[in-house]
Amino acid sequence: GHSKDIVDTAAAAGSFTTLLAAAEAAGLVETLKGEGPLTVFAPTDEAFAALPEGTVETLFLPENRDQLVAILTYHVIAGAVMSGDLSDDITAATVQGADITIDLDNGVMVNDANVVTADIEASNGVIHVIDKVIMPPM
Numbered sequence: 054g055h056s057k058d059i060v061d062t063a064a065a066a067g068s069f070t071t072l073l074a075a076a077e078a079a080g081l082v083e084t085l086k087g088e089g090p091l092t093v094f095a096p097t098d099e100a101f102a103a104l105p106e107g108t109v110e111t112l113f114l115p116e117n118r119d120q121l122v123a124i125l126t127y128h129v130i131a132g133a134v135m136s137g138d139l140s141d142d143i144t145a146a147t148v149q150g151a152d153i154t155i156d157l158d159n160g161v162m163v164n165d166a167n168v169v170t171a172d173i174e175a176s177n178g179v180i181h182v183i184d185k186v187i188m189p190p191m
Contacts, residue, residue: 055176058086059093062175068182071101071109072125078113079122089177090133094153094163096186104186123149127189133179136161136171151189163187 055062060082063069072095076082085091101109112121126149134145139161144152153163161168166185173180 055174057175058177059089059091059175059180060085062173062180063093063095066173068097068099069095071098072096075101075109075112075121075125079118079125081122081125085129087177090131091148091178092130092132092134093178093180094128094166094168094183094187095180096128096166096183097169100166100183100185123189124186127151127153127187128183135179136168136181147189149189153187 057065060073060076063073073082076085085093111117112124127147129148130145130153131148139155139157141155141157143155145155146152156162159167161171161181163181163183164187166183166187168181169184170182173182
């Protein structure tokens with residue numbers, strides 16, 4: 054099987070330093086290393102960099118930890134969901150609690166983010182790389 058968990062797999066890929074730092078700040082590393090299985094829609098460093106200036110720094114402040122946790126867990130669904138399991142216009146409940154919507158009309162989209170690389174398997178789930186940070190409904 055795959056020896057690396059979701060965190061190690063993302064770290065090895067090299068383009069998720071912001072995501073991993075955010076998971077660390079949010080106290081979610083253990084969860085993402087847990088048995089799972091989990092499906093993570095993982096925004097790249099470029100996706101985080103595209104947020105309004107100062108957003109990431111603000112989210113990393115201790116007093117905003119709850120908001121950071123909410124944003125990150127909105128990118129995670131329970132269970133291992135491969136792209137072949139997705140169908141058009143389905144919604145999926147995230148670990149955060151709110152739903153995401155899958156759209157297959159132009160490639161695979163999660164809310165308003167495009168899946169740029171799908172089905173990166175890890176020992177405890179699967180990663181789909183997305184090009185935008187998706188925000189839970191406030």
